[in-house]
Amino acid sequence: xxxxxxxxxxxxxxxxxxxxxxxxxxxxxQATDVTxxxxxxxxxxxxxPDNDTARIETFNKYIEKMNEKYPEIxxxxxxxxxxxxxxxxxxxxxxxxxVFQTYFTECNKIIDAKYAKDITKQVQEWGYDxxxxxxxxxxxxxxxxxxGIPSSAYVLGLACNVALxxxxxxxxxxxxxxxxxxxxxxxxxxxxxxxxxxxxxxxLPTTNNMxxxxxxxxxxxxxxxxxxxxxxxxxxxxxxxxxxxxxQFIKDLKWKYNVxxxxxxxxxxxFYKLYGNNQVAMGIMQGxxxxxxxxxxxxxHENASMTSMVGGKAGRYALLGGTVNIISxxxxxxxxxxxxxxxxxxxxxxxxTEQTEESWKIKFEEQxxxxxxxxxxxxxxxxxxxxKTRRREVIKPYxxxxxxxxDRYTDYSSIELRSEPEAxxxxxxxxxxxxxxxxxxxxxADVEKVLAQAAENFQxxxxxKIN
Amino acid sequence: MLNISKIKKAPVRKVFNKILNxxxxxxxLLPAVLALIIVMWGPITQVIGFSFCKLQNxxxxxxxxxxxxxxxFTDPLFFVTxxxxxxxxxxSLVIGFIPPVILAVMLNEMMHFKTxxxxxxxxxxxxxxxxxALIWYFMFLPSSSGVLNMFLNFFGxxxxxxxxxxxxxxxxxxxxxxWKGTGSSVxxxxxxxxxxxxxxxxxxxxxxxxxxxxxxxVTLPHLKTLLLLNLIRQIINIxxxxxxxxxxxxxxxxxxxxxxxxxxxxxAFRDFQPEKxxxxxxxxxxxxxxxxxxxxxxQRKLEND
Numbered sequence: 001x002x003x004x005x006x007x008x009x010x011x012x013x014x015x016x017x018x019x020x021x022x023x024x025x026x027x028x029x030q031a032t033d034v035t036x037x038x039x040x041x042x043x044x045x046x047x048x049p050d051n052d053t054a055r056i057e058t059f060n061k062y063i064e065k066m067n068e069k070y071p072e073i074x075x076x077x078x079x080x081x082x083x084x085x086x087x088x089x090x091x092x093x094x095x096x097x098x099v100f101q102t103y104f105t106e107c108n109k110i111i112d113a114k115y116a117k118d119i120t121k122q123v124q125e126w127g128y129d130x131x132x133x134x135x136x137x138x139x140x141x142x143x144x145x146x147x148g149i150p151s152s153a154y155v156l157g158l159a160c161n162v163a164l165x166x167x168x169x170x171x172x173x174x175x176x177x178x179x180x181x182x183x184x185x186x187x188x189x190x191x192x193x194x195x196x197x198x199x200x201x202x203x204l205p206t207t208n209n210m211x212x213x214x215x216x217x218x219x220x221x222x223x224x225x226x227x228x229x230x231x232x233x234x235x236x237x238x239x240x241x242x243x244x245x246x247x248q249f250i251k252d253l254k255w256k257y258n259v260x261x262x263x264x265x266x267x268x269x270x271f272y273k274l275y276g277n278n279q280v281a282m283g284i285m286q287g288x289x290x291x292x293x294x295x296x297x298x299x300x301h302e303n304a305s306m307t308s309m310v311g312g313k314a315g316r317y318a319l320l321g322g323t324v325n326i327i328s329x330x331x332x333x334x335x336x337x338x339x340x341x342x343x344x345x346x347x348x349x350x351x352x353t354e355q356t357e358e359s360w361k362i363k364f365e366e367q368x369x370x371x372x373x374x375x376x377x378x379x380x381x382x383x384x385x386x387x388k389t390r391r392r393e394v395i396k397p398y399x400x401x402x403x404x405x406x407d408r409y410t411d412y413s414s415i416e417l418r419s420e421p422e423a424x425x426x427x428x429x430x431x432x433x434x435x436x437x438x439x440x441x442x443x444x445a446d447v448e449k450v451l452a453q454a455a456e457n458f459q460x461x462x463x464x465k466i467n
Numbered sequence: 468m469l470n471i472s473k474i475k476k477a478p479v480r481k482v483f484n485k486i487l488n489x490x491x492x493x494x495x496l497l498p499a500v501l502a503l504i505i506v507m508w509g510p511i512t513q514v515i516g517f518s519f520c521k522l523q524n525x526x527x528x529x530x531x532x533x534x535x536x537x538x539x540f541t542d543p544l545f546f547v548t549x550x551x552x553x554x555x556x557x558x559s560l561v562i563g564f565i566p567p568v569i570l571a572v573m574l575n576e577m578m579h580f581k582t583x584x585x586x587x588x589x590x591x592x593x594x595x596x597x598x599x600a601l602i603w604y605f606m607f608l609p610s611s612s613g614v615l616n617m618f619l620n621f622f623g624x625x626x627x628x629x630x631x632x633x634x635x636x637x638x639x640x641x642x643x644x645x646w647k648g649t650g651s652s653v654x655x656x657x658x659x660x661x662x663x664x665x666x667x668x669x670x671x672x673x674x675x676x677x678x679x680x681x682x683x684x685v686t687l688p689h690l691k692t693l694l695l696l697n698l699i700r701q702i703i704n705i706x707x708x709x710x711x712x713x714x715x716x717x718x719x720x721x722x723x724x725x726x727x728x729x730x731x732x733x734x735a736f737r738d739f740q741p742e743k744x745x746x747x748x749x750x751x752x753x754x755x756x757x758x759x760x761x762x763x764x765x766q767r768k769l770e771n772d
Contacts, residue, residue, distance in 0.1 A: 085736050092525040109739045114523060207717040209737075262610030265631055265719045426738070434721045441631045441720040457543055 033332045035074050042338040043076040045100030058366040065355070066345045073338040082106065091115040096328040099339035104139050104322050105213065107148060109426060116147040117327040122336045123149065131350035133383050139419060140324055149340070151348045153322035153379040154286035155417060156217050156309055157409040158186070163303045164281040165189075168196040176404050179307035183221060183249060186282065186310050190259035193281040201259035203275070203283035204250065204436070205268040211436045212429025214284045216421060217319045219246035221312030226421040226428060227463070234423045234463040239448075239455035242314070247447045251439040264440040273297060284309070286321060287377030287409055294373055301373055305405035308415045316415040320379065350382040352390040360391060364398040374398045375406050424462040431458050511752070518745040525741065535746035545747070548727040551637065552706050555726060558638045559705040563645035564698065570649065571656030572686060576678075585657070589650040596647070600714040603643040607715070630716050633723035640711050640724060652697060656690065663689050692769060699762040703755055727751055 035041050048055035063075055078097040080090065084106075090096055091113070102110060110116050123129050123146045129137070132150060140148035158180070165177035170189055172178060180186040190201020205211045216226060224243035228235055254260045261280055263270065274280040276293025287306050293299040309318040325343060327336050343349065347359035367374050376395045380388045421428055435454045439445045518535055520527030539545055574584055591599065606614045607629040616626045630636050667685045676684065709728040712718055718725030718733070727747065735744035 088736055088739060088741070094524070113739045207719065262626070263608060263631070265716055267717075430738075434719070437720040441628065441633060461542060 033335055039072055039074040040334045040338045041074050041076055042099065042335055042342060043078045043097040044339075044342060045078045045097035046081040047077040047079045049079050054366045054369045058362050061362050062342075062345050062359070065359070066342060069345065069355075070338070070341050073341060075342060087115075094330055096330070098328050098331045098335050099325055099342065100328070101151060101323045101325055104136075104150075104153075104320070104324055105209075105420065105426065107140055107324055107326075110326060111142050111147045115326075115329055117329045117331055117336065118145045118147060119149075119327050119336050119340075120144075120146045122333070122340060126340055128340075128350065131382050131384060133379075133381055135320060135417065135419065136322070136381055139320075148324040148326045149343060149348065150322055150324045150381040151343065151346075152288070153320060153381045154288055154377060155318045155320060155379050155409075155412065155415070156214070156284055156286055157306045157318065158308070158310060159275060159283050159285045159287075159290070160305045160307060161275055161278055161281050161303055162305050162405065163278045163300075164193050164197050164199055165305075168193040168281075174404065176402075177305055177307075179305075179408055180310050182310050183218070183312050187249075187253070187257065187259070190253070190282065191257055194257075194259045197281075199278070200261040200274070200280040201257075201282060202253060203261050203271045203280045204253070204264075204440075205266060205271060206264055206433055206436045206440060208267045209426055209429035209433055210268045212432030213319070213420075215246070215250070215432050215436060216429070217284065217309060217317060217418075218250070218312075219243050220317040220418060221309070221314060222246040222249070223312070223314030227423045229422070233467040236455045236459040236463055238458075239452045244448050244451055246312070247435065247439060247451060250436060251445070251447060254440045255443050260440070265437060275299070278303065287375070287406065290377075291367075291372040294371065301401050302405075304373060304401065306409035308409055308411065311415075317418050318412075318415045320417050320419050322379070322381070348381075350384050350387060352387055357390065357394050360394050364395060368398055368400070374400050375403070376410065377406070379412075423466065424458070427462045428458055514745050514752075515749055518742065518749045520742065522742050531742075535742045536750075538743050539746045539750060542743075544722060544725065544730055545727075547722050548725050548730040551723070551725055552708070552727040554637050555641065555708050556702050556705045558641040559644065559701055560698075562638065562641050563648065564701060566645065567649050567652035568656055568690070568694070571653045571660055572682065574653065574657055575660040585654070588653050591647045592650040594647065596710055597714060599647050600643065600711050603646075604715055607639065630724075631720055633720050636716055636720070636724040640708075640715055641705075643715070644705075644708075644711060655697070656693065659690055659693050660686065692766070695762070695765060695769065699758065702758055706755060706758075707751070 033041055048059060050056070059077075066073065066075055076097075078100075080086070080097060080100070082100060082102040087110075096115070107116075120129075128149060129146060133153070136150045136153055137146070140146060140150065160177045160179060162171070162175070162177055165171050166175065168189075170178045170192060178189070180189050186202070193199060193201045204214065219226075219238070219242070222242045222245050224238055224240055224246055226236070226238045226243075228237050254264065261270070261274060268285070271280065271283045271285065272289070272292045273296070275283055276297030276299035285306075290299075290304050290306075294301065294304070309316055311317075325339070325348070327339055331339065345355075345359065347356055347363065349356055364374060374395065376392055376399075378391075431454045435450050438450050439447060517525075517527055519530060519532060521529040521531050570588065574581060574588075577584065594602075608614070608616065609626060609628045609631050610616065611620055611626060613626070613629070615629065619625070619627060630639055663685065668681060671681050671685055707728050708726045709732055712724045712726055712729050713732070716724045718729050728751070731744045731747045731751070734740045734747065
């Protein structure tokens with residue numbers, strides 16, 4: 001008995017020591033911010049892996065330029081790139097690179113979890129706060145503080161597979177697809193393509209919050225809104241006839257017209273596969289991501305095309321997205337400054353100098369060598385028209401697609417750009433994913449009931465907690 | 468004359484000698500005890516402690532009492548995933564518990580090709596879990612390119628939705644797990660069956676007992692403890708299922724296959740709510756502790772019987 005008692009006491013003490021040890025504030029990598037020879041060490045995430053020689057070459061060129069212009073900074077390579085499953089352990093252990101890229105859609109939760117450094121002071125010193133496109137600046141701001149610098153932005157559009165459009169006879173005399181303007185036209189095209197080719201007309205993801213994200217863009221075209229703030233309190237307002245009409249439209253794509261992909265429980269990655277292999281005609285995506293079906297599934301450049309988001313009775317709405325640079329919360333002020341200098345060298349700067357143009361050229365050369373689609377897909381991240389004009393001039397000799405296949409996508413005159421719903425966007429997308437799964441797997445699902453349940457769930461479990 | 472100092476020193480020396488004698492035992496025990504503390508008890512107590520706190524960078528910054536538990540119990544997905552996890556257990560017992568016993572008995576009775584069958588049964592066990600799940604993913608594809616639908620099409624039937632039909636999702640996931648796990652259970656049962664005293668079989672055969680009676684009166688009593696152990700192990704393992712629904716359905720359709728552990732994983736890593744995830748894990752821990760306690764009670768009863 002005594003032995004047992006002693007063993008128990010020893011064990012308990014050890015457990016307690018471990019537990020309290022775990023509660024102690026963890027040491028960060030602050031101590032390694034300066035090298036032995038006094039240089040400021042800046043680790044950079046998203047570094048290409050060893051087998052990606054084209055990108056490695058590009059990054060090495062950036063390092064050369066960095067050493068010339070800012071010799072006081074030492075760039076440390078970090079191949080880690082943002083990934084939902086690895087971010088939290090990396091952040092919690094204090095080992096995030098000083099600067100890393102993520103998506104605008106992830107920004108809010110990273111800022112809420114306090115894994116992004118407040119860089120307002122440095123951004124103001126560089127004058128970027130007045131030069132970043134205000135719509136994008138809002139996405140990286142919280143309580144007037146700035147937590148990121150956008151590096152690229154895009155608008156969601158409708159990708160159309162030219163091979164299937166041709167096979168279905170939906171092209172003009174020049175072989176350009178007869179792009180739909182409305183959801184009705186999109187449906188008609190999808191029906192024709194299904195009839196003539198036997199391939200799916202439209203793709204909709206339903207997992208990893210991607211379905212919810214795309215549904216928000218679609219439903220806004222039908223006049224639906226998702227959240228509103230009244231007297232300082234958030235309210236879920238998507239249990240509405242407009243949203244029900246949008247969800248019914250999606251349900252009909254599956255059960256009435258049978259034009260969706262067969263596997264309706266899949267992520268957007270499946271779209272790149274089907275689209276790249278000419279198995280689906282249309283899907284919502286951002287233009288720059290055309291590099292994925294080309295790289296992964298050898299999609300021919302001439303089979304890719306894009307138009308802007310189509311419209312419903314309430315108009316044409318597109319969501320803004322893109323990538324943003326976040327600075328690790330452990331970075332010192334000097335490291336934040338070093339990170340902004342690195343971004344400047346890579347072309348993320350509102351000032352178009354010879355050096356900026358040189359950085360762009362390095363990137364386009366790399367894309368050319370990797371046989372990627374080169375076209376100016378990006379939405380201007382800077383509030384500076386000259387930047388866009390100069391960039392178009394630089395990219396022109398590199399463009400390797402028929403511009404008529406993409407120019408409607410980059411013409412933003414007929415669409416209204418909207419950002420994500422203002423409160424708990426990711427949670428909303430997850431709930432909408434489930435709603436989409438229900439109507440796409442249950443033929444008799446009652447759209448209004450599904451929406452009512454989703455709205456109640458979102459209100460009770462998310463909005464009421466922040467009200 | 469009575470030596471008082473000797474009387475007083477005797478018990479002290481006795482204790483000292485006892486400790487000296489047991490030093491080797493303590494040294495031998497130390498690595499195992501340390502390992503248990505570092506990799507099991509430490510993290511478990513840490514998780515319990517942290518589940519009552521608000522975390523910042525995984526460091527507790529505020530004591531919030533039962534708030535995280537309240538969040539867990541008011542989350543409608545908690546009861547959905549709890550029900551799903553019990554459904555996984557139920558279907559695993561219906562589909563996966565009996566076949567290994569039957570296969571082991573059959574193998575034990577076999578005269579020829581015993582090794583070959585054993586090998587065939589064991590092959591799925593060595594397939595990596597993710598690869599196995601992907602094989603089944605392609606089997607269950609709802610399009611005409613899905614292997615099972617190819618069979619249906621061959622016989623003139625139309626495509627079936629398989630995993631996308633919420634009524635079938637959990638049983639089908641269990642089928643994939645049974646396919647993978649049966650081999651190892653069969654080997655364990657077979658090892659036990661081979662230790663059955665053959666005289667008992669001969670005796671019952673002389674007394675005219677057929678295969679069924681021999682199974683009920685000799686084989687089953689012999690396997691009783693092992694069956695109970697496997698039953699509890701299966702309940703504990705299946706209750707914590709995560710990998711398979713994650714790969715095959717991502718918890719869908721409409722959370723029909725979302726298990727409690729997958730929900731916990733998504734809370735921690737996708738939604739950045741580690742506190743809620745930890746509280747949920749403590750609830751799972753308590754449920755499994757109750758199952759384990761029940762196992763020990765039944766085991767003791769069986770041993771006494």
